[in-house]
Amino acid sequence: MTTQAGLDTADALTTLELTPGFDVTYLPRKIEELLDATEKPLHRAILKNYLRHALLEISGYWEEILVPELTIDEPVYRIAERGAVHSLVGHEAVLGFYREVFETKTNVMAARATNMCVGDFGVVTEMVFAHMTPGAVLVGQDIGQPVDPDSHYLIQHNVMQNFVYTAGAKLIGERVYDDPVSYSYGKLIPSEVVTPEMAREQLAPFLSRAALD
Template sequence: MSRFDVTKTNIAVAQLIEQTVNPRHLYLLQAYNRHRNLEVAGRWEEIFAPDMTVEEPVYNFNTFGRTIRLEGADAIKKVYSEWAGTGECIFYVEDERIAVGDNLICTDFVLYQQTPGAALAAEGIDVDPQATYLMKNRQYMNWPYDDQGRLVGEDVWEVDPSTREYIRLDPSEVLTCAQSAPLLEHLIKPLPARPF
């Protein structure tokens, strides 16, 4: 049995929610918490609800030594769909530090992202393409929000590629969206009424 538990992925977010009294900041944290749980559950379509995400979000990723920019909902939906199909939407977080402002959430954490060996091998990584791995690295993210509290995009950086690790999973440890969705169901709360 794996030491990783998808129900603990947002533990730092939940702790900050408990301590937050500013209504706008609380709302953003609740939206962030919902987004991440929906993603790991493979329920990515719900992320694009009009009260959660702007019509044309922009995502920037800096990993594997290159920068990828996804512009518009269609481009981002395609990636979410692919990740749900391959299980790459399943991730675990440790050592998360998070801060919230009026229009921004910043977070720094150790990420363990479930990744097919074939995808890693395609990047030139020496792994078994038939296996599944947890790709471990430290990441830093900025999530800007508009004045209505909707996600504008994601900026994701791999802090130090030299520390990246690949942890081979036993087939019994590989989690599918069909398995993660019911585990996260009780954590996926509707957004409250916007307090601003």
């Protein structure tokens, strides 16, 4: 994406002031900032749910995402990825999705620039999004370069997410739309890799204060 930094705008994807590097704390910090500026009780409850959901997913606590306090019994997800749309309907399908993300160690994700807003419907977030991805997961995929299964890659792309909630601030589901032509793949040196264990440690302070009430 081309930056237009000279324009007077608050749009993060126009100015494209990316984080200096991969930072799993950036997204929760932005959610906390919006929460601090939000007064309506429903909107605050939705943001608290959204924050806890994100922290649990990136930290690898996937079994805690679909608990009744956070999510309705039968959520519905529509996730677009590289031009393909995956429809996940019901508890078991969505739980299986999170299990696969955890088991493939692709749960370490970070925003590098974001626009975010909250309404009675839920939270919309537009991001330059980045994923730490083991090379073994990419074997057989066309990423424009040879894949080393023993290395890690940083996948970066633009994505729009709509997390929708009930009037009681429980997650109904996710609608995620990515930009298929925005994908880039960078092979990482070992010192650049953020492991699931490192992400969990970095996010622990956020999770400890991300109570729903």
